[in-house]
Amino acid sequence: MFFTYLRRELRRRRKAALVVASGLALGIALVIVVSSVSSGMEKAQGKVLQSLYGLGTDMTVTKAAAPPTSTGQRPRFNFDANDNGSDKEQSSDRVMVQGFQTLAASTVSKVDSQHGVADSVGGLSLQVIRVNGQFTRGQFQQNGNGGGNRGGRQGGQQPPQGRVEGGGADFDVNNYSVYGTDVTKPALGPLTSSKITSGRTFTTSETNTEVVVADTSYAKEKKLSVGGTVTVKGVKFKVIGIATPDSGDAAANLYMPLQQAQTLAGAKDKVTTIYVKASDSQQISSVKSAIQKNISGTTVTTSADLANTVSGSLSTASDLASNVGKWLSIAVLVAAFLVAGLLTSSAVSRRVREFGTLKALGWKSGRVTRQVVGEAIVNGLVGGVLGIALGLAGAYAVTEISPSLQAQVGGSGGGGGQGGFGGPGRRVASKALDVTLTAPVSLSTIAGAVALAVAGGLIAGAFGGWRASRLRPADALRRVE
Template identity: 80%
Template sequence: MFFTYLRRELRRRRKAALVVASGLALGIALVIVVTSVSSGMGKAQDKVLQSLYGLGTDMTVTKAAAPAASSSERPRFQFDAREDGDDSEQSSDRVMVQGFQTLAASTVAKVSAQKGVQGAVGGLSLQVLKVSGQFTRGQFQQDGTGGQQGGPGGSGAPQGEVQGGGANFDVNSYSVYGTDVTEPALGPLTSSKITSGRTFRTTETAARVAVADSAYAKEKKLKVGSTVTVKGVKYTVIGVATADSGDAAANLYLPLKQAQTLADAADKVTTIYVQATDSKKIDTVKSAIQKNVSGTTVTTSADLADTVSGSLSTASSLATSVGRWLSIAVLVAAFLVAGLLTSAAVSRRVREFGTLKALGWKSGRVTRQVVGEAMVNGLLGGALGIALGLAGAYAVTAVSPTLQAQLGGGSGGNGGPGGGPGGGFAGPGRQAAAKTLDVALTAPVSVTTVAVAVGLAVAGGLIAGAFGGWRASRLRPADALRRVE
């Protein structure tokens, strides 16, 4: 009887039911789209951060102090004197530690020993300046006097001038990162995918091998098996890596010991990459490291996320604040409208419900009938809302609008938060100037989002049913008799 009457009443009042369901559907669809876009923003930001400091890294540890570079640390280039007429090309490399700030390699063990740390690995960020070119000797040209005029006392040296000659030198700069090959799961190289060749083996701690970033390899026409020379040392390229998003952490990756030798920085690191045992206790781990490992600065991914600006940050703020509040406002309005329409429908059915009560229906039965109709309207609105929300999220993913994430640099070599090399979390080999990364926006819909939508649909039906049920429960059989014509 309940379902028969329910089906008949919904069919008879299908226009009113469709209006209620459409209002709920609009609010639910908006919630799904905004939630999905917010999730996409979070994934885009995570992708940017992972491209900077490596997948699985929760925080970095760097040296706290950041004094200005002394004159002895500034690059100096020396060229040998050549014999007369020797104009062959000369070159000189200057390998510098990014930011000139290092930590003792033993600090890695101290960080690893802290409670809540699952793993820690050190790395050395270097910048290589290569000056190459040649000196050209000038040619002496005599003047027309025949060289007979000279100083007091007689004939002097030939008169004339030197023409031509000079120097022509190019300055090239590229970044090198020394990675601990015994810990391949941490560090900036984990944010890149090996697209040619292979990565380092754990036994190649002192091997003269290198992995090149794909963009740098293309520029320098490097491939697997090619040879690169750094400060007179030849390294064999064993692999080419492509960054998952944004810029690579460095142009070349070398085993940590090789990088320390090149920079005369034995047992030194610039950055320690840390992975926590529990992502929910990162702040606790950060406090423990700062307390127990003196002279360091700890920077978490959350700290770096606060420095991300550009259209990604703007869109994220809009989705989080404006979009979320708009969704709530539309939902509240949809619930109120559904409740008022249901209450109004009950008012128009006074004679119907009064007659049913006169025939023996209890108030509870009438109330359940009204609530049942409202629940069906809510579920119908939920189904429509989920369909509209999925269509909207799919449209956003299909269009994939490109957003820009700007990472502000700082002054000197330690521009980023935490004073890390090349800008803290901004990754080894990066300059202090701001970096702009392009990220494609998606709107993934999770099972949780769909579950929330279903819950909202049920809530909308209950709210509307509460309005109508309360009104129906107050009806009396006498009300029906008064309206009998």
């Protein structure tokens, strides 16, 4: 009887039911679109952060660089200027630790022993300045009248008269970054944010082998290929692989085993960055506090800290989605629920005689209320189906359009240096990354939409049911619909 009457009433009041369902559908669709776009923002931001610290890394431990002093040693380059009449190309490399002060390699073990740390690995960030070129001797050009005795000078000849033409020095300065990575733990560090597209990566036995992995952009610029060699400070390294970063920007131009990097920089048993993986992602804050408390002089930067430094159109869009979009969704939902409730209550007012008759025939107030609530819930479910369909269509449209957003990451508040969270002095501190926005819809979002639809129906039914329960048969029968 309940379902028969329900079906008949919904069919008889199709237009009113469609209005209520449509209002709820718009609110639910907006919630789905905003929620999916917010998820897309988080995914895009995760891409940016992943390109900085690599997969599996939850935080880094560094020591802020000391402020520069006027007495600090500047890079010096020594060249020969032999007077042997030959012009020979000369070169000199200066290898410097970049971005942060160095930490003792034993600090890695201290970090690894902290509660909540699953694994940690050290790395050394270097900057190489290479100056190469040659000196060219000038040619002395004698004047035509520069010889012989002049002015009555006796007893000798005047020195030849003329000038030196040509000659000089032509030197080129090349600046590139090198990162020493611990090859015994390949699952951590910035190289994990790149994919080996040619050749291979390091093996765990190559702890002190003269091999490198080159970033794809640098390899293309310098025409490096797998099997070729690159010289750093007079040492020839074999290129074993080409790495392509997932987000378009690499941590360094060249990667080499940590011990080799320490030898080149004269920084034995030193690291600049410690990459840390937490055993539980929910305890990252407590792990950060423990490291800062137990290992003095260090700065711990988490992915959440770095996320606050992301700027550009990605940050703007994320703020709009999380703030404006959230409040707009809430406002539309509240409006939709109120309209649904008012329309249901209004429909009850127009059905006074009907409900009065049903009460006169023996229907209890509770049964009338359940009938009204049942109709409202069905309207809500219909609105939910329509809202989910509209929301999925909106999310699909955003994904298909795939708008491109820019993200620029500055150094974190306590990170020091120019490398920010990543450590190896990444160029992304001054270079914008392009990321594509998508709008993934999760099952939890759809479940939430269904819950909103039911809630909308219940709210609307509560308005109408309360109104219907207050009707008295004698008063209802005296009114004409």
